[in-house]
Amino acid sequence: MKLSTKGRYAITAMMELALRHKQGPVTLADISVEQSISVSYLEQLFAQLRKHGLVTGLRGPGGGYCLRRPASEISVADILRAVDESLEAVAHPVSTEAAQAEQRGESLMLWDQLSQQIYAYLDSISLAQAVTSKDGKLVAGALQRSAA
Numbered sequence: 001m002k003l004s005t006k007g008r009y010a011i012t013a014m015m016e017l018a019l020r021h022k023q024g025p026v027t028l029a030d031i032s033v034e035q036s037i038s039v040s041y042l043e044q045l046f047a048q049l050r051k052h053g054l055v056t057g058l059r060g061p062g063g064g065y066c067l068r069r070p071a072s073e074i075s076v077a078d079i080l081r082a083v084d085e086s087l088e089a090v091a092h093p094v095s096t097e098a099a100q101a102e103q104r105g106e107s108l109m110l111w112d113q114l115s116q117q118i119y120a121y122l123d124s125i126s127l128a129q130a131v132t133s134k135d136g137k138l139v140a141g142a143l144q145r146s147a148a
Contacts, residue, residue, distance in 0.1 A: 003080075006045070006083050006084075007079075007080050007083060009035075009037050009041065009042075009045060010045050010048075010049065010079050010080070010082070010083040011076060011079050011080070011130075012035050012037070013031050013035065013037065013042060013045060013046070013049075014049070014054070014055075014067075014074070014079050014127055015127065015130055015131050016031050016034060016035060017031075017055065017065060017066065017067050018067060018071040018127045018128065018130075018131045019131050021066065021067055021071065024062065024064070024066070025058045025062065025063055025064030025065060025066050026064045026065055026066070027063070027064040027065075028042040028043060028046065028064070028065070030064070045083055046065060048082050048083050048084070049079070049082050049083070050065075051082070052078070052081070052082035053068055053069075054067070054068055054069070054074055054078060054079065054082055055067060055068055056068045067127075070128070071126060071127040071128035071131065072126050072127075072128040072129075073126070074126060074127040075122060075123045075124070075125060075126055075127070076122045076123075076125045076126075076127070076130060077119050077122035077123040077125075078123075079127070080122065
């Protein structure tokens with residue numbers, strides 16, 4: 001299982017908003033420069049984040065994006081769901097139809113349970129925790145390195 005670029009960038013951009021929340025609205029250009037993500041890609045991500053009620057956009061001079069809710073009320077899983085990022089655990093496909101049927105019958109429940117556990121874990125991590133904890137700093141650094 002692997003987190004895609006879309007998921008990493010969405011989390012990274014939201015962490016940037018959470019870190020700068022006291023400074024007011026943050027422009028996509030500022031996030032682009034700080035995180036080395038293209039503005040056009042950020043526009044696509046923020047359209048989805050706005051649609052799911054995670055950010056709000058302010059137009060005009062001094063405009064930009066702000067978190068719509070406190071960072072403590074937004075989970076990492078919320079961000080991934082907003083950008084249609086799936087972290088479902090799947091088994092590697094097997095070659096024969098009979099083997100596939102057996103695999104589905106025996107292990108489908110296992111993979112479903114694993115997916116539920118992954119989302120439960122990501123639901124337990126708030127954006128505020130991600131940017132303030134020691135582990136969050138490690139996560140932020142890992143996200144930046146994997147995006148490069």
